[in-house]
Amino acid sequence: MSNASSTEPEIVYDKQGNPHEVIDFNNDYEGAKLGFWLFIFTEIMIFGAMFLVFGFYLFQFSPDFIAASEGLNRVLGGTNTFILLLSALSMGLSLVKLRNGKIDESKKFIWITIILATIFLTIKYFEWSHEIHIGIYPGSPTLDALSDGTKLFFGLYFTMTGLHGLHIIIGIGVMFWVLALINSGKITSTNFVVLENTALYWDLVHLVWVFVFPLFYLIY
Amino acid sequence: MSNVHKSFYDETHTVFGHHKNKILQWIFSIDHKRIALLYLFVMFAFFAVAVSTALVMRLELFSPGQDFIDPDTYNQAFTLHGVIMIFLFIIPGIPAVLGNFLLPLQLGARDVSFPKINLLSWWLYMLGALLAVTSLFIGDGFADTGWTFYAPYSIKTDTNVIWALSAAFILGFASILTGINFVVTIHRLRAPGMGFFKMPLFVWSLYATSWIQILATPVVGISLIMVILERTFGIGIFDPTKGGDPVLLEHMFWIYSHPAVYLMILPAFGIASEIVPTFCRKPIFGYHAIAISSAMIAGVGYLVWGHHMYTSGESEMIKLIFSALTFFVAVPTGVKFFDWIATMYKASIDFKTPMLWTVGTFITFIIGGLTGLIVASVGVDIYLHDTYFVVAHFHYAILGGVVFLMFAGMHYWFPKITGKMYNEKHAARAFYTIFIGFNLLWFPMFIAGMLGMPRRYFDYLPEFEIWHKLATIGSWVFALGLIYMFYTLYRGWRYGELAGPNPWNATTLEWQIPSPPQLPNFGEIPYVDYMPYEYKNGEPVRHLDLSVKEDKPHE
């Protein structure tokens, strides 16, 4: 992202002789942020499409969906909601600390985020393994014997929470990469766009859960 | 011409710094011009493959009954043809080749915003292409679902649907990255002074295109993933035996794939908007109208997907809504055509090959567009849906619109890209051959479709024979024309005369630098406070020399 060679900005002058800066694509903070926001839009379209499918079947199979929602573990789901909330806070604080020049504290907050994300995944793992243990997973004989709406509810449940979980795993990977960049001095208190974008990504992951949680766990 | 500074063919920078090895210099180059050429060669290789499959299909259909391939092979052939043409050729076509090459040049930028991601797009594109090709040779062969991957057939069939779906997904991802790159480039890297309404119209069309890529592609991406999950885990979302609704997949597929056809045609319109003023020797008529109509087509084009599904069982209410919206898209499209034709008024038209291609395309695309209106009308479409009429309409719009304008652009920017000139006489003859072959190939299909010949048929009832025979003969003429054209371009590239920086006397920034361009594109970046197409008495108002001078090396 940074290019040491272009330290002097390129200036062009209009007819009146006013200077205008040529933006250097190698070091364009606003551009990097805009690019990442566009990426976030694609993610919103992906999850939005899944919610579209969810809504489509919720309309057709409301009783089945309500009954199936009853079977999910709200305590674990609720705990996970709070964990993500906390992790979004710690991610944000790490950015604040970095920009105030407190590199070590910033790293500490990233570590806290990573730990919280891992706890989220562990809880998710227990939730899933419980459901798989009682025979509820796509294509299982138990599930196939149930009503169509129930099959669709769990099909969507595993797809959407699975996709969300995948995003958390990727997020953890990105955070380790960010830590490495901080250690090697590539991210500094003035050149922080990578960490800022990581924080944006993490907020997106949180944002998706804000909708996933009530729609799956609380519609009964 | 590049006696001052070497061209981008001679030097480059790669993602790893500098390499001695020529091949590595190309495939790891982060220079937007080299990436454009990488796309170009791979794309035309796949174009050749897809044209060949089409020729095989047409040959099989020459007479009724089974001649030399069996129905399953035929089904795989049209799927292969569709997947390659749509996902590997037309969708990336103009944006990834001409867009990549020209966008920074027309904006006055030194590269796109994210050169490394640009290279990543190409690698993803290659990965997707590789997956598609690999699936030809393993197991039960290439998918036989048609490029639409409708469930439940795509869930039931034994062929390598997962491979094709993964390929399409990865190609979609590559296309998203290109789109993001372009939008950021257009927002951030315009030359100082160049406001949005001072950009060349090709850039405007790429801007609209990129938004479609960003906002529509993810929807089809996730739908394809759900079909993959359906096949591997049986999640049931599109499987009727588990309560799923196949029509939902049709919705989600077309939410992307209809905007995708605007994604294909918009950059092509952009090319026309460049060529028409250059060869009319005057400013384009209605610059603002053309620019805004691109955005309108992109916006409204997003909301018309349901017209692919009039017979699928969607509700009557939504059929009428989609029909009305579809007609509405025709208005901005019409405005563009009227503007182009108005540009010809009181002009001094120079019939060079790019202009020939553009005028030819106006004819074929107007046919494609007007037949689009015919099938947009609900009651009429119910009769014509899934017949050869739709096949012909689609090819008139996409082949006769997008690909022809792509060829026009290839001829127009050929001297810029290669620094050489092709033979004008042969290029014009190649155009006439292709134009005749094209109409002979596709026009009979309108009639066959009107008479009720359904599409994707391996065999047909005997009374359609005459139309199939005509089309097959047309396909041979068309193929010969293609060979002629590519050979002319190849001769031009190898043996053509040097073209000079501005052979057409055009006005946009890419013509103010040497051909082929130098690695950093511009020596000094101009302050652009004027409109892109300013002519006076048929001559450009400004002649600039923006080449990189020896004494002022950049980077």
Added chain:
Amino acid sequence: MLEGIKGVSSFAGEVDLAIWVVVGLSILIFLLVVGVMFYFLYKYSNKRHSRDQIKNIEHNLPLEITWTVAPMILLAVMFYYGYTSLKAMRTIPAQNMEVKVTGQMWFWTHEYPNGKKTKDLYVPIGENIKLAITAKKNDVLHSYYVPALRLKQDAVPGKIYNAWFKATQTGAFDILCAEYCGTRHSYMLAKVYVLEKDKFDEWYNSDKKTPFDKKEKIPLHPGLTLLNDNGCTGCHSLDGSALVGPSYKDIFGRKVKVAVDGSLKEILTDENYLKRAILNPDAEIVDGYSGGMMSSYKDIISDEDIDKIIDYFKGGKIEVKVDKKAKAMAILDNNGCTGCHSLDGSVLVGPSYKGMFGRTVKVKIGDSLKEVVSNEDYLKRAILEPDTEVVDGFSGGMMSSYKGILSDEDIDSLIEYFKGL
């Protein structure tokens, strides 16, 4: 042969009008736009119009407004005709005869209100026919397309979509499948036969399979006809399932426990017993069933007829040979088997029925190849679980199971028939 492009349904006129209007307007627009373009190309070519004659015109607001608004009017006209034709097509009259149309891989089945099932559709002229179109649940998408009727509707597995038509002309018209559905998509053909009303009625109320059948339907055993006519089969099944009373299947010659005046007794169901059971049903009630359900048939069925019935129970059959072949053929036709399996040895999607029985074939079980003899057991498995053993050279997943669709008896008669092929 595709029977012409002439529309023969009541709404074909509206659809054709819409087609002509939109096509006509399109041609008009085309000629106008391309005409003006060619005029400009000719007049303002650089041979005739030199560069110093160029006029830089960049805007003309009134003109631009005109060419934005004028097309909208034309488009509104096109939309209107699309709407009227759709309305005519989709307003299903309340008075209609409903025919169920089921698509499955490469075969259409039409089921009439009285339970008749045919491959082609037979309809009376001038009557409203409502089609309830669907596809088998584990099948794929199809589209029911009758060009001459201007009718097209996708058949979606698990969903029923309606269409209708009123034929205005007698004749035969093609039915095609317009939604890609796999290997034999282009052979998923059938016909609509539009008949005079009386000819239709005559067929509809007869036993004939199609109105063009010369042969009378294979006569039933007179005993069975009697059972049917007297409503016996409403309570006694023919296939072994227990309804209100015991099934007729294997009723003769078995030992059953019956309740006589409250005590259980074992008896043999011989002629005498069966006769008593018909004439005095409450005297000896088979264990597990309750008395008082059946009334005596004394004076309703003559002794002679009772003998016929008992003969039927004994398994007395007439015209077994002819019967079996026709029956097997009917099963094959009505279930679309012949769409994929030929009778003459040619290979379509699946192996031909010719010589199928008794040969030795290689089959794929999972990933391994195994040789099996194609005997009764194998063929039965192949019908009920087609994907477990797929004959080498053919692909699985093409045929869906016929479990629950064909009865054991049907399958037996099919296998019997294959033996002779």
Added chain:
Amino acid sequence: MNTNSNQESHPINASVYYNVFFLLIGLTVLTLLQPVIINLDLGSTLIVQLGIAFTKAFFIVAYYMHIKSSSPLFKKLIYTTVVLWFVLYGLMAIDTYYRYTPNDLFNN
């Protein structure tokens, strides 16, 4: 080292994060309590739950993702995406509603 003036955009403050965090905690508790306090039918539940979810989403996007202090371009882009989704959902809802209820046109 960095001459690009955009990099030092808005000032950033930890207290904003804490305030929004406690607000979100409050909203989440509300989300969890809703089924315990009042038992609503599906429609009302969805309205309440999605209402809370959208409020949370607003705060996350506005403060955690700094849209409040970003350039108007970002705001415009977000409005566009949200509007686009509402139109898409609207069109799908129209189709679903008319397809699965007996209210479609031409009464069939």
